[in-house]
Amino acid sequence: MDDSTDDDSYHPRKHYAYDRQVSSSRWRTSREYIRGPGPETHTTESAQDGQDPPAGVYSYGYFSGSGNDPQVQGxxxxxxxxxxxxxxFKGEQLPVPIWELPEEKVxxxxxxxxIAKDKSRVEARKTLNRLLEGNINTIERGHGYKFNIPKYTDNMEFNEEVKVSLAKAGxxxxxxxxxxxxxxxASRTGYTIDLIERTLGAGLNISKRTVLYTNKDLFGDQSKSDQAINDICALTNIRRGSLGIIAAEKGIVVGNIFLELTNGKSISCSIGVQIPHRLDQIKDVCVxxxxxxxxxxxxxxxxxMLNYLLEMDYHTNNNCIILTGCGMPTLQTRDFLRxxxxxxxxxxxxxCDPDPEGISILATYARGSCNSAYDNFNISVPSICWVGLSSSDMIKLNxxxxxxxxLSREDKTMLKNLWQDDLSDVWKRRIEEMISFDKKASFEAIHSLGFDYFATNLLPDMINKVREGYVQVQEKKEPQDTEASED
Amino acid sequence: MDDSTDDDSYHPRKHYAYDRQVSSSRWRTSREYIRGPGPETHTTESAQDGQDPPAGVYSYGYFSGSGNDPQVQGxxxxxxxxxxxxxxFKGEQLPVPIWELPEEKVxxxxxxxxIAKDKSRVEARKTLNRLLEGNINTIERGHGYKFNIPKYTDNMEFNEEVKVSLAKAGxxxxxxxxxxxxxxxASRTGYTIDLIERTLGAGLNISKRTVLYTNKDLFGDQSKSDQAINDICALTNIRRGSLGIIAAEKGIVVGNIFLELTNGKSISCSIGVQIPHRLDQIKDVCVxxxxxxxxxxxxxxxxxMLNYLLEMDYHTNNNCIILTGCGMPTLQTRDFLRxxxxxxxxxxxxxCDPDPEGISILATYARGSCNSAYDNFNISVPSICWVGLSSSDMIKLNxxxxxxxxLSREDKTMLKNLWQDDLSDVWKRRIEEMISFDKKASFEAIHSLGFDYFATNLLPDMINKVREGYVQVQEKKEPQDTEASED
Structure with missing residues (x-):
């Protein structure tokens, strides 16, 4: 079935009596002629110019399902x-979720x-102490102070079975x-091992930013302290969280759910809560x-984006959980999604926004990043579907x-690097479109069609289209500056 | 009593066996020699070089008071x-909190x-419609499309009684x-009135950023759409929240408290929750x-800063609520503090960080800002005490x-503008110090004294000093580049 959905049902222009004649654009609020499933029939509040709503009048309604009907338990x-x-990912073979793989396969x-592993703080501390002692031996044997660190960056491979980018061992x-x-x-690595060992001993967690500032003379900037931390995860084969290292920033989650914590508290997510960085604090997730x-x-x-959708009560009206990493996600936010x-x-x-950075952020959730290649296996969610926004979504909205x-030169380079990867045909075609469209925008641009149009109409439609998964896989094309093809 | 606290008890250097001899700085974890109230005596985990802890050994301990003892109800x-x-504010006369002023005084x-007022959505919509109709009359009478907007910027006065900057009427x-x-x-103002009227009619709230994007051709950038919104608050004498306009960003609150919402839900703040922008959604705040x-x-x-303190369980160990506006606070975050x-x-x-921007952010919480002068009376908290970090705090830490x-040229201009205001002597002296110190830093710099030193020692000490309020008010000095004076 052809992916293009240019039949009457989708074209936004026909959904709105949108009238540019008067000095400032006047349009009826999106509530009057909205297509979409909903309990109420449409309300014609004021058909100013007597024009009947277009064929296929839509029903629409707002209701806040949450907390209203105690008998309901979703x-x-x-x-x-x-x-x-x-x-x-390319091809049609679904990956088995990593957590369902049999033990021997893992x-x-x-x-x-x-692939780094979770460890208790006691074990992690022992490993670090053995590392330091091991170094004393190499010094005593005259080989000096030396680490052999597994090569995790520039040593990656996209694994077809689990559809994640992994660092080859050896x-x-x-x-x-x-x-x-x-x-x-070497001295940065040695210093950081000692710092982490003491943090674990004090029963604390420290952020990557704090590591930098404990000795700015030694590190200079955060890229160096981050490198030392990643090297130690590689050296010890222990995940960053188990070493007590966290990110200073946190993602936010919204939804009619609550997190049951191990300390007996339950945290409602209905107005947006910070993602706890220690997942072992969460006993359960409940509706x-x-x-x-x-x-x-x-x-x-x-x-x-999250706050706009929260404001429109999107999570209640569309029965979903909304999560953001506030830009490029930290390991904790990616692990929380998994x-x-x-x-x-x-x-x-x-x-995401219809721009290269948005695509690269979604790709990171799906298959991981280079810097934390040692953790991609544990936290990636390759089954994430890119709903939008693509250039063709924007072109249709006129x-x-x-x-x-x-697009800047860096934008185009980022798109071409993404295109080189093993991507599905839909991802490749959308990247090609963006290169030829040669423009980027922010999702808020859609508010010019009505401040609630995106939340009440466009996004639910886009998600329904993706959920029905009825797109035809077309042949792959090289990324010349071809005319924007219909999505 | 003299403000300087250079007796033995405070000097950080003596609190730490801090030893620079070895290549990388080695110091014992802050837990071993910590001063401060706490239920346990100090633990000497490892006196590596046999050195006894300094005189006045301290007791220290961690305990997570929250949720451990159901009998406790703070x-x-x-x-x-x-x-x-x-x-x-200057002088020693405490302002009566605005919410305790008698009706006639208000x-x-x-x-x-x-001063803008809260209004119901119905009333706000009526006011806007009257405004539009009023304009039709002026057009019919040949005076054209015209608004007379109360002058709220560059028309401010610091009111000594409530210690807040207010916009003079008239x-x-x-x-x-x-x-x-x-x-x-004029056309931006007219367009925005119509947009707000429809938002209220749809029962929605929209963010300032959404207002911009509903008509980017007309506004160009957010400063213009923000100006139109503020003008309409001034024109209608209605607070921004009552007009359904909110900020896209939100502050975060952490503490062993929960917010009881009007929809029956209770939101625990123990891991950090977004501040709800509509305070009328909050029925109560409970421990x-x-x-x-x-x-x-x-x-x-x-x-x-909030996440570092959350990580150190600062709110539990020091029995407090922590709030951040993630930089310059929105009206909602300031209103939530009030x-x-x-x-x-x-x-x-x-x-705040020891830099001009940090001081200007705290001043905004205390006495308001120009752009939203019409709301300062409703949301300012002039009794906020500036704990730190000041330049003299940093100088002592060496x-x-x-x-x-x-400091950049803009930094110095910002400091001198702040200094011109009616400030207390402590604020003025600290600003003078920063001008002569001519440097700024981030609070994380303190982690070089131990990653938990700031949360377990310096900050509690600074707050105890402020709580005891034992500082001597010294005479005012002009902001020449004088030698940094002791705080």
Whole structure:
């Protein structure tokens, strides 16, 4: 079935009596002629110019399902295992979720690839102490102060089976104090091992930013302290969280759910709560009493996107959980998404601005990043479907030029690098479109069609289209500056 | 009593066996020699070089009071009405909190100053419709499309009685479509009135950012759409929240408290929750069962500050609520602080980086801003005490130069503008110090003294000093580049 959906039902222009004649654009509020499932019939509040609503009048209504009807007790509706080409990976073979892999298969992955593990604080401290002692021996044997660190960056491979980018095991890089070029990085590594060992001993967690400032003379800037932390995760084969290292920033989650914590507290997410960085603090995730079934998780790129949708009560009207990492997600936010997906089985949809950065953020949730390659296996969610916004979504909306800015050289380089990867045909075609469209925008540009149009109409339609997964997989094309093709 | 606290008890260097001899700085974890009230005696985990802890060994301990002991039920400990010179205003006469002013006194303020009021959505819509109809009359009478807007910016006065900057009533500015220079601003104002009227009609709230994007051709950038919104608040004498306009960003609150919402839900703040923008959604603020008395509200400048303190369980160990506006606070965050102060009576302490921007953010919480002058009376908290960080705090810590950067020209201008205001002597002296110190830093620089030193030692000490309010008011000095004087 052809992906293009240019029949009458979708074209936004026909959904709105949108009248540019008068000096400022006047349009009826989106409530009057909205298409979409809803309990109430449409309300014609004021047909100013007597024009009848277009054929196929729509029903629409707002209701806040949450907390109104204590008899209602919703649950999580797991994803039906059907292939949906809006996912990032090529081909139609669905990956088995990592947490459902049999034990021996997981072990095989751990042998072939370099994958960090969770450890208790006591074990982590022992490993660090053994490392320090091991160094004293190499010094005593005259080999000096030296680390052999598994090579996790520039040593990646996209694994077709689990559809995640993983660091191949076997190669190492040396950090030797005796080598003049490696002396600084070796002392940063040694210093950080000692710092982490003491943090674990004090029963604390510290942020990456705090690590930098404990010795700014030594590190200079955060890229160096981050590198030392990642090296130690690689060296010890222990995940960053188990070493007591966290991110200073936190993602936000909204939904008619609550998190049951191990300390007995329950945290309602209905007005937006910070994601706890220690997932072992969360005993369970539950649907709030009085809320209907939850049907999907919506990952959004920006904090302002989450707050706009929260304001429109989107999570209640569309029975979903909304999560944001407030830009590029931290390891904790990515791990929380994997945790939510594993616990609830819900499908995951991704929403970003129609720009290169938005695509790269969704790709990180789906298949991981280079810097934390040692953790990609544990926290990636390759089944995330890129709902939008794509250039073709924007082209259809016919927005004014002031909403757009040209792609910069860096933008185009980022798009072409993304395109080189093993991507699904929908992802590749959308990247090609953006290169030829040569413009980017922010999702708020859509508010020029009505401040609630995006939340009440466009986004639900886009998600329904993706959920039905009826797109035809077309042949792959090279990224010349071809005319924007219909999505 | 002299403010300088250079006796043995305070100097950080003596608190730490801090030993620079070895290549990387080694110091014992802060837990071993910590001064401060705590239930356990100190633990000497490892006196590596046999050195006895300094005289006056300290007791220290961690305990998580929250949720451990269901019999414990803390409450909010109201501020004792004693003058504390760390507040922003001059002189020693404490202002009566605005919400305790008698009715006729409030009316008097409303007559002398321009102060916006809360209104129901129905009333707000009527006012806007009257405004539009009023305009049709002026057009019919040949006077064209015209607004007379109360002059709220550059028309401010610091009121000694309530210690807040207020916009004087009486003056107006005209926005006339017939005047070529005012045509654009008049059409933006007209367009925004119509947009707000429809938002109210749809029962929705929209963010300032959404207003911009509903017609980017007309506004161009957010400063213009914000100006139109503020003009309409002035024109209608209605607060922005009552017009359904909110900020896209939100502050975060942490504490062993929960917010009881009008929809029956209770929102625990123990891991950090977004501040609801509609305070009428909050029925009450309560201390969590099992938590001890809450003693103060700590307003922090940055999100990373809040997360660092959350990580150190500062709110539990020091019985406080922590609030951040993630930088310059929105009206909602400032209003939430006023709401918390009014409901709990707790003292409010402000913590910021030792830089001009941090000082200006705390000043905004205390006495308001120009752009929203019409709302300062409703949401300012002049009794906020500036705990730190000041330049003299940093000078005492003897941190390495890499943690500092020079004040820019804009920084110095900002400091001198702040200094011109009616400020207390402590604020003035600290600003003078920063000008002569000519450097700024981020609070994380203090982590070089131990990653938990700031949360477990320096900050509690600073707050105790402010709470005891024992500073000597010294004479005022002009801001030449004088030698940094002791705080």
């Amino acid at each position: 649950h999580f509706v797991p994803e039906i295992q059907k292939y949906n080409p809006y996912v990032i 072990q095989d992955f751990h042998d072939r690839y370099f 190669k190492t890089i040396s950090r030797s104090f005796c080598n003049a070029n490696q002396r600084e990085v 709030e009493i009085g809320s209907r079934n939850i049907e999907y998780i919506l990952v959004v790129e920006k904090h302002t 945790f939510l997906k594993q616990r609830t089985g819900l499908p995951v949809f991704g929403l 927005l004014s030029e002031t909403n757009y800015s040209r | 409450h909010f400990v109201p501020e004792i009405q004693k003058y504390n010179p760390y507040v922003i 009316q008097d303020f409303h007559d002398r100053y321009f 003056k107006t500015i005209s926005r006339s479509f017939c005047n070529a220079n005012q045509r654009e601003v 969590e069962i099992g938590s001890r008395n809450i003693e103060y509200i700590l307003v922090v400048e940055k999100h990373t 709401f918390l102060k009014q409901r709990t009576g707790l003292p409010v302490f402000g913590l 941190l390495s130069e890499t943690n500092y950067s020079r």
